[in-house]
Amino acid sequence: MNFKKYLWLIIALYWLSVLLVTAQEKYTISGEVTDAETGEVLIGVTIYTADKMIGTMTNTYGFYSLTLPAGQQTIYFSFVGYKTQQKQLLLNTNQNIKIALQTNETALNEVVVKAEKKDKNITSTQMAGEKLDMKTIDKLPVLFGERDVLKTIQLLPGISTVSEGGNGFSVRGGSIDQNLILLDEAPVYSASHLMGFFSVFNADAIKGMTVFKSGIPANYGGRAASVLDITMKDGNMKKLQGSGGIGLLASRITIEGPVVEDKVSFIISGRRSYADLMAKGANQIDGDTKMYFYDLNAKLNYKINDNNRLFLSGYFGKDDFGFDDLGMDWGNTTATLRWNHLFSAKLFSNTTALYSEYDYGFNFGDNGSMQSGIKDVSLKQDFTWYASPENTLRYGLNCTYHIFYPGEFLFEDQSISDIKVAEKQAFESSLYISNEQKIGQQLVLDYGLRASMFNQVGKGENITYDDDNNIIDKEYFSNGQIMQSYYGLEPRLGINYRLTPQSSFKASYNRMVQYLHLLSNSTSGQPTDTWTPSTYNIKPTTVNQYSVGWFRNFFDNTFEFSAESYYKTMNNISDYKDGTQVMLNEDIESYVLQGEGRSFGLELYLKKKYGKFTGWISYTLSNTENKIDGINNGQWYSSSYDKTHDVSIVSSYQLSTRLSVSANWIFYTGNAVTFPSGKYEFDGNQVPYYTERNGYRMPDYHRLDLNIHLEGKGKRRIQSSWDFSLYNLYNRMNAYTINFRENETNPNITEAVKLSLFGIVPSVTWNFKF
Amino acid sequence: MKATKKYIFGLNYLLIISLVLASxxxxxxxxxxxxxxxxxIDGVISLNSPATVKLSYTTSYFADEPPIYETNATIKITNTRGTSEILSHVGNGYYIGQSLLGEVGIEYELSVEVDDKFYAGSSRLMTPTQIVDLSYTKFDGFGSSxxxxxxxxxxxKNNPQxxxxYLVKYYLNSSDKEETYSLWSHEFFPNDELIEFSPLRFSFTKDDFVTVKAYSIDEGTYDYYSQLDEIIDQRGGGSSTPFNPASNLGKGILGYFRAWSFDEKSIQVEDE
Incomplete structure (x- = not known):
C-alpha cells in the first residue's frame, strides 16, 4: 500500500534530521516563550538576531528553534503588546532558552521599543494568514454585547458576511462549508448559537486565531476555501485568576490557575444566554418557552519537562429551543489530547488525538423525535524540523474516521414505521510535507505537497439513479468494505520576495480537495444542515487558487498596506434540483447537482496598528459565478456568495487610560438572489414566476456600530470594566429577506415585503477580573 | 420511491426566527x-363533477389587471376506460366538460393543444375522505397577542388499503380563498381507519367562523402542492432558492392537473 512508502519517508527524514543535528558546526537555541505574568505560551513571537539576518517565530505551542553560528550573539524576542526582550549569549553549545515576556501596559500609548520587529507582515511568507489577538477583538463594537471572533474576521478583506447577524461566512467566493474551523485542532462542524447570531467561541477562553485565505500551508486540508485555526488559552501557570462578564443576553465566567505552579495549569470557562428568561420577565413569551444556549470550555496543560508537554482540552455546547413539548436542540462536542515532544532542539513533534461531534434533534412531543449529526475520531502526527537556518520542514500524517448519521425520525406511535436515512462511514487520511526555505536575504519560499485519500466504507449501498430520481440499481456493501475511493494531490506554494525593507511581493498557489459536503438549501447555514461524505454520486470539491499581493509599510511601520488579488477555479461545487427537501431525504444524492465555479477579486487593506488611534479599512472587489447543469439552463450565474463591493472600516480611539471609543462601518453589495419576473394564477393563488437564477440583487447593506469601553479605577481586588454598545446606530432597516406575496386584505394585489431583523440595538456588558 | 417524506415539520425554523426576534x-x-x-394550466376534475380548466398567461409581478387568457385551445379529458370528452371554452380562459364526471379509483388524462404545442398530464381520483370530527384547543405557545x-x-377517515x-384548506368567515393549507401524507400516520392531527400553522380567535375542506389527493398532487406552498408561503424563509413548482403537464409549462374529492365542515368557538 502507498501508506507504507510514506511512512518510510517520514522515518528516513527523522533520521536524517538527527544526523544533521550532530553534523552542524553551528548551534541551536530552542525553547518556549511565555507571558511572564500568566505563564501562557505565546504564539507568533518573532525571534531574531541584532542584524535581523536570521529569525524565526514561535509555533502554535510557543516553541521556537533557531540555529546560529557559534560566538557572541544578541537575540531579540518581540511580540505585539509586550516589551521586547534581548538576550546576550555566548553560543558554544545547543541551548534551551525559556523566555518570559512582560506585557507592555502602555503599548497603546505608543512607546516605541527600539528594534521591535513591526514589519512581520512584510517578512513572513504567509500571504493571507492573518493573526488576530484578543486585544483587537475586545475593543470592537458587537451585537448584544458579546465579543465574537467569527464576527471580527468578517471585517477583514476577502471574508464576507453571509447574512445579517449570522456566523456563516464566505471566503473569496467559497461556500460556508468550505471553511475549516478548528478549535485546538478539532474541527467544529457548526460554529453558531441561537440562529447564528452568536458563535460557539467564548472569547474569554480563546488565546488567538489565525485565518488563511490563500497559500494555505500543507499541514491543513479537507476544506476548499479557508482555514480558521483557533487556539484556546492554556491556563495561568502562576496564580489563580478569574474573569467574566454580565450582559443583557448572556453571562460568562472563566477561572484559570495552576494546579502545580509552573507545571500544571487549568482553565474552565462557561457561558449561558438567558434571552428566554428576559423575554419571560417582559411577558413576551409563554412560560413553557425555552430559548437558550450554553457552552463550556476546559483545558488542562501539563509541562512534564523541557521536552514533553501534554494538553487536554474540550468544548461542549448546546442550544435548546422550543415551547411545550415541541422543540429542537443542537450542539458541538470536541475533545483534543495533545502531546508535544522534542526529539532534539531541532525536531519538534506534536501528536494529537481528536474527537468532534455535532448533532441536532427535534422533539415533536407526542408525535415523535428526530436526531441527526456527524462524529469524527482522528489521529494526527506533525513534525517540525528546523533543519538549518534556511530550511524548516514540516511533515506529518492524519487519519480520521467519520460517521454520518443524516437523520432518523422516531415515531412515538409504534404502529408507524420510523424513517431512517442510512448512516454513512468514511476514512479520510492524508500525508504532507512542506519546506520553508530562505534564499538569500530577500526570498522566502514555502512549498509543499499534501496527499489525501478518502474512502467511504460499508455498510451501505451505492445507488444509481435516473434523471427523475428513481433508483435504477443498487450495490450492497457489508461492514468495512470500501464503497468508493477518491484521491487528491494538493500542491501548495508560497513565495515572498522582499523588494525593499518596507515592502514585499508575495505570490501563492494552492490546490484544496474537500471530501465533506454540507447539505443545506439555504446559503446562510442553519443548525439543521447535515454533513455528507463524498460518495458514489457526490464527487469531492476541488479548488485551485492563484494569488498575488503587494505589502508595504509606511511611517516607521505604523501603517500597513496590502493589495492582493486572486483567481480561483472550483470543481464539483454542489447545488440542488428545484424544490429539493434536504432533511430526511433518503435519496438526497440524486437531487445534488454538481458543477464548476470561478471567482476573482481584489482586496485592499490599510491598517494602523500603533498609537492612540488604531483600526483598519478593508475593501474587496470580487466576482463569483457558478455553472451547473440543470440550473439556469446550464449558463453561468452569480453565486449566492457573490458580493461585488465589501467595505469595512474599523476604528478605535484611546481617549484616556480608562476610556476608549470604537466604531465600525460596514457596507456591502446585496447578495445575488432570485426574484420573480412575473406571476400566474393557480387554484386561487397568485404565484410568483421565476426565470433566471440569482438574476437580482438584495439592496445594499450598510450600518454603523459604536462601542464605549470604560475601565474601572486603578488596581483593585476586582477589576471591572463596562462596555456600552450601539449596533446599527443610524437605525437602517437593512433587508434580511424580501418575500413576494399576496396582500393580506386584497389577495389580487401582490407585493414585495422586506423583513429587517435589527434596527438600533443598545447593549451593556459589565466585565470583571479577579 | 420519490422523495415524499417531505414537509412533515410544522416547525419552520426560519419562521421561528421571525417570530422570536422583534423583526x-x-x-x-x-x-x-x-x-x-x-x-x-390550472386543471381539475372533482368527484361527480366535470373537468374545469383555466388557461392564462403570466403577467408582470406587480400587475393588478387580470391576465391575458388563452381562448383558442383544444382541451380533451380521457379516463382509464378510454372515454373522453372535449372541453368547451366558456369565457375568460375557462374550459369546462359536461358528461365525463369524476369517479373514485379512476385515472384521468388531460391534454391541451395551444398553437400546435401539446401538453398532457394525468392524475388519479383517490378514495374520498370524510371529516369525522372537528374540534379546537386553546393554543399556548408564544403568547404575544x-x-x-x-x-x-x-x-x-382514511382508507388503510x-x-x-391529504390537502386540508382552512377558510375564515366564509371567504372564497383559504387562509392557508397544509398537507398530510399517509407515511406520518398509522395506516388506520381514522387519522387525527392538529395543524399548527393555522390559528384563529373566538370571533372567527372556520371552515375546513379536506381533499383526498394522489402523490403527484401532494408533491406539487408541497412545492407550491414553499413559493407562496415564504414567511420568514426566502433563503432557499425559489423555483417554479414542477408541472405534471410537461416541461416548460406552469400549473397542474389534479383529480380529487373533498369533504367540508365548519366550526366556531363556543362561549364558555
Missing part, C-alpha cells in the same frame, strides 16, 4: 423584469 416587515418598491408571458388563539383538531395523501 420588522415593510412593503417596499422594487423593480422587477417582465418575463415573456408563459402559459399556465392579547386575544386567546385556538388551533383545530381534525379527525379524518391505499397510500393516501
Amino acid at each position: 420588522c416587515e415593510e412593503v417596499i418598491d422594487i423593480t422587477l423584469n417582465d418575463a415573456e408571458p408563459k402559459l399556465t 392579547d386575544e386567546d388563539e385556538y388551533n383545530l383538531e381534525i379527525v379524518l 391505499e397510500d393516501n395523501y
